[in-house]
Structures are given as C-alpha cells and as structure tokens.
Amino acid sequence: MSLLQDWEQRFCSVWEHSAFTFGPAALTVPVGTTVTWINKDDIPHTVVSTDDPKAFKSKVLDTDEKFSFTFSKPGTFPYFCSIHPKMTGKVIVQ
C-alpha cells in the first residue's frame, strides 16, 4: 500500500493579469508522487516541461482530458502551456 498521496492539478480559466493560470501554480510533493493535470477549462491546454531535455510533455488536452506524470527524482520542475506560454507552474519534488 502506498502512503503517497497523488495530486490533481486543475487548469483554471480565470483571466487574471493577462495570463491563464495553473492551480496551484506551485505544488510541493514527495518523491514518487503522480501528479494529474485535468483540463477543467473550455479551451485546450498542454503541460510541457521547460527543462532541456523535457521531463514531461502532454498532448493537447481538451476539456476534461487528463495528463499524469510520476516524479521519481527530487528537484524543481517548471512547466508551461505551449498554447498559452504565459501559463506557467512548477512542481517541487522533495
């Protein structure tokens, strides 16, 4: 049985300071956590790692589609939406 709690990230459609947002924008999780992003917006979004090489990259997610990634190494993993590059977030893995 895993003691790790997996997380759901939601895309927010709030238009604030000219940027869409990920909610929460910064998430701190233990190593081994699977983070799932769910598009609760009515427009498509993506989740793309900004690291090189990319740690993860989703396809274009339509409404209610999901993308999951399991973080198996500690570190800070910034990401953005490739359709709306001002949408950024990060996952901090400890």
Ligand SMILES: [Cu+2]
């Ligand atoms: Cu987007």
